[in-house]
Amino acid sequence: MKKSFTLFGTACIAVVLPLVIRLVVLLPLYTDANVRAQTQAALEHIADSEGLLLSGFHIVSFSDDSMRVSHRAHARGADTLRCFTVTLSHSTYSPCGA
Amino acid sequence: MRRIVFLTVLQVYAIALAAIQTVSGVRTDEAKYLMDIPYPHPPAVRFLLGMFDSFPSQEMVVRVLFSSLMVHGVWLVWSMAKDLQQEHRTGLCMLWLVSGGVVLQAGTIMMAPITAMQILLLLFLMHKKAPDAAIGLVWLFSLFTAYQAVLFAPLLAFYFWNNECPLWEKAAYVCVPVLLLALYTLTNPLIPASMMIHGSRDLGSTITGRSLALLRLWAIGGSAVLSILGTKGIFHTRNPGLMLSFLLVVLYIALSRYDYYAVLFLPLFVGGVVASSSSFVFPRLNTLIACGIGLYLLSGFVQELHPSAARSTATLLRAEDAKNTLFIYGSFGHEWQYESPLPVRKMNDTVPEEAGALVCLETCPEWERRGWELIQVQPETWVRRHQLA
Numbered sequence: 001m002k003k004s005f006t007l008f009g010t011a012c013i014a015v016v017l018p019l020v021i022r023l024v025v026l027l028p029l030y031t032d033a034n035v036r037a038q039t040q041a042a043l044e045h046i047a048d049s050e051g052l053l054l055s056g057f058h059i060v061s062f063s064d065d066s067m068r069v070s071h072r073a074h075a076r077g078a079d080t081l082r083c084f085t086v087t088l089s090h091s092t093y094s095p096c097g098a
Numbered sequence: 099m100r101r102i103v104f105l106t107v108l109q110v111y112a113i114a115l116a117a118i119q120t121v122s123g124v125r126t127d128e129a130k131y132l133m134d135i136p137y138p139h140p141p142a143v144r145f146l147l148g149m150f151d152s153f154p155s156q157e158m159v160v161r162v163l164f165s166s167l168m169v170h171g172v173w174l175v176w177s178m179a180k181d182l183q184q185e186h187r188t189g190l191c192m193l194w195l196v197s198g199g200v201v202l203q204a205g206t207i208m209m210a211p212i213t214a215m216q217i218l219l220l221l222f223l224m225h226k227k228a229p230d231a232a233i234g235l236v237w238l239f240s241l242f243t244a245y246q247a248v249l250f251a252p253l254l255a256f257y258f259w260n261n262e263c264p265l266w267e268k269a270a271y272v273c274v275p276v277l278l279l280a281l282y283t284l285t286n287p288l289i290p291a292s293m294m295i296h297g298s299r300d301l302g303s304t305i306t307g308r309s310l311a312l313l314r315l316w317a318i319g320g321s322a323v324l325s326i327l328g329t330k331g332i333f334h335t336r337n338p339g340l341m342l343s344f345l346l347v348v349l350y351i352a353l354s355r356y357d358y359y360a361v362l363f364l365p366l367f368v369g370g371v372v373a374s375s376s377s378f379v380f381p382r383l384n385t386l387i388a389c390g391i392g393l394y395l396l397s398g399f400v401q402e403l404h405p406s407a408a409r410s411t412a413t414l415l416r417a418e419d420a421k422n423t424l425f426i427y428g429s430f431g432h433e434w435q436y437e438s439p440l441p442v443r444k445m446n447d448t449v450p451e452e453a454g455a456l457v458c459l460e461t462c463p464e465w466e467r468r469g470w471e472l473i474q475v476q477p478e479t480w481v482r483r484h485q486l487a
Contacts, residue, residue, distance in 0.1 A: 004231030005267055011235055015242070015278050022285040029287060051425065051443035051450070055135050055288065055432075074133040074435055075442070077152035 028062045038088040039067065045091050046071075046084055065089050068096060111195070112169040112204065116161035118400060119205035123409030124157055126431030128207040132156060135432055138292045139209050140282055142242035147207070161205045167215050168204040169195065174222045178372045189381030190371055193327075196385075196392030198318035199361035202399055209244035210358045216240040217250050218365040224257045225372070230271060233257070238275040246362060248276060249346040253369075256339030303355075312352045318395065319363035323388035328367020331374035340369050407477050412437035415455055418473055420481045422454030430459055456480040 028035045039059070047054050052071055060068040066087050073080040083096035124132065134141070134148020150156050175194045179187040194200060203211045216236060223233050237254055240247040251272065258268040283289050303311075317325050332340045344366050351359045371378050378384075408431070415424065416439050424438050425445035435442045440455060449456060449465045456462075456470070458478040470480045 002230075002263075002267075004229045005263075005270075008231040008234040008238075008271065011238060012274050012278060015238070016281065019278065019281045019285050023281065026285060026287070030284070047444075048446065051445060053435075053444065055137060057288075058136075073441055073443075074135050074432070075438075076133070076156075076436065080441060 025061060026059060029059075035062070035088065038091065042067070042086045042088060042091045042093065043069065046086070046093050050082075052082075108169050108172065108195075109166065112165040113162055115169070115201065116158065116165040116205035118396075118403070119161055119165075120158060121403040121405065123406040124207070124433045124436045125406070126433050128157075129432035129436035131207055131209065132160065133432070133436060136286060137288045139244045140242040140279065142239055143209065143212055143244075157207070160207050164207060164211060165204040168200050168211055171215055171218055174218055175368055178222055178225050178368070182372070182375050182378070186375060186378050186381045189385045190368070190378065192385045193320070193324040193371075193388050194364075194368065196389050197321045197324050197364055197367075198392065198395050199320070199364040201321070201392045201396050202318070203358060203361045206358065208358050210246065211361050213240060213244045213247050214361045214364050216243065216247065217253070217362075218368065220250070220253065221365055221369045221372075224253070230258070230261065230263055230267070234271040234275070237271070238278070241275045241279045242282070245279070246350065246359070248279070249350055249362070250343045251276065252342035252346065253339040256337070256342075308352050308355065311355050312348065315351055315355075315357065315360040316348075316363055318357075319360040320367045321388045321391040321395065323384045323391065324367045324371070325363065327378055327384065328363070328370040331370030331372075331377040332366060333370075334377050335370065335373035337369075337373055340366060340373065344370075406433060406437075408433040408437040411457060411474060411477065411479055412439060414474055414479065415439055415481070418481050420455040422482070423450075423452050424455045424457065425450060425453045426457045426459060427462060428459030430457075454482050456482075 029039060030036075043054060043057050046052065046069075047057070050071075052073070056072045056074060058070045058072065060070055060083070066085055069084050069086060071082045071084070073082075084093045085096050086093045129135070130137070131139075131144040131147050133151050134144050147156075147160060150159075153159070172191050172194050176187065176191050179190050182190065199211070199214060217240070220233060220236055220240070223236060233254070237247075240250075254272045258271055261268060263271075316329075319325055320328055329344070332344050344363075347359075347362050347366065351362070412434075420440060422440065424434075424440040424442050426434060426442060427445045430442075430444075434457075443450075445453070445456065447463045449463075456479070462478055462480075467480075469483055471483050473479050473481050
């Protein structure tokens with residue numbers, strides 16, 4: 001195998017690894033239509049109630065009936081970070097660790 | 099010495115183009131890239147920009163950087179056109195510099211001009227028979243800069259098709275970056291959602307309307323002259339990669355119709371002229387006409403420039419020394435987050451306690467206005483003068 005192709009292959013592997021890890025976290029969104037609908041409803045509910053923009057949300061993890069999401073309020077300089085634990089079946093949420 | 103003079107003149111031109119774009123302030127899409135907001139495009143460039151979003155002159159520095167990349171792209175054009183007669187070579191470089199794509203978009207903080215530059219770089223590397231890995235890596239970086247780079251996949255496919263490397267290697271160079279981009283899209287659900295919203299734009303417009311809009315952008319991209327010469331060259335040379343990419347760009351613009359996609363034609367026009375030098379006739383006359391059109395486009399653009407509502411309101415809020423959080427009533431773009439001196443949040447029908455300023459982009463809801471002062475009528479802007487007990 002040519003040395004130059006090895007360089008290209010290494011770059012591709014460096015890209016694929018974090019993407020696969022992230023995809024595993026998000027797998028319930030793609031395998032369960034119910035989770036997908038509940039997640040969308042929950043994020044819109046938090047955004048509306050807290051006056052947050054949807055673009056700032058990041059799904060951290062899913063577990064049983066809950067998910068953990070973080071929100072980054074994008075701004076110049078340091079962004080304000082918030083974290084919520086969401087109960088999917090009831091669309092209720094609370095700050096992480098509460 | 100001559101080269102230094104050229105470099106200086108080009109840099110002054112790049113700074114001037116960037117300075118023009120600063121007048122209207124940061125646009126919604128520009129704000130997304132400057133603050134690394136994770137949609138709609140992949141992160142390669144916006145991540146780098148977002149690292150410096152606390153830098154006070156970030157906007158101007160990035161505008162000058164992007165503008166310089168586009169203007170100094172003329173060196174790549176110059177090198178690619180080395181087989182052309184001197185007069186034609188100089189003419190092609192001038193056509194690049196006065197093309198609508200460069201004149202109108204060089205100083206914007208958008209991904210379309212960066213994609214155009216990346217495709218020009220790819221054409222340059224292919225022209226110079228650069229190592230396959232270099233081309234593959236630029237292709238990977240281009241795709242992870244903006245989705246529209248995928249329109250140029252035929253260029254890569256036909257280049258590697260005629261290459262001597264094994265078939266699996268050819269396939270890997272072209273397809274693996276595209277598959278990685280698809281995987282990236284799956285890991286960011288907001289991106290397909292955003293694409294669905296933008297994909298339905300202008301669905302009701304007629305075929306005539308779409309065709310005229312497409313023709314307009316095709317003409318603007320190369321200031322008409324390079325558009326005609328480049329398109330003639332693309333089809334005269336019968337290079338399947340150039341032709342297919344051109345048709346994909348045409349189709350994409352016909353469906354999406356965003357003005358800033360005009361620049362995507364530009365590297366293809368250059369590729370067309372370089373590949374078919376006989377298509378470049380009357381270089382002096384054509385350059386002169388293109389200069390006139392470039393100037394006309396620029397003067398029309400400058401006349402329409404005015405500071406955005408976000409910028410003028412942010413300036414006012416700074417002057418009024420507003421505190422706490424800015425709440426905005428009605429739909430707003432990310433430029434408000436970028437320009438505002440205060441953290442920005444959406445407001446529903448009630449004014450929260452932590453609100454220090456309020457902007458209504460729709461008719462303001464009723465609320466107890468004691469302690470509030472109206473500081474601007476359009477858009478309606480209020481500042482809290484006294485914190486309520």
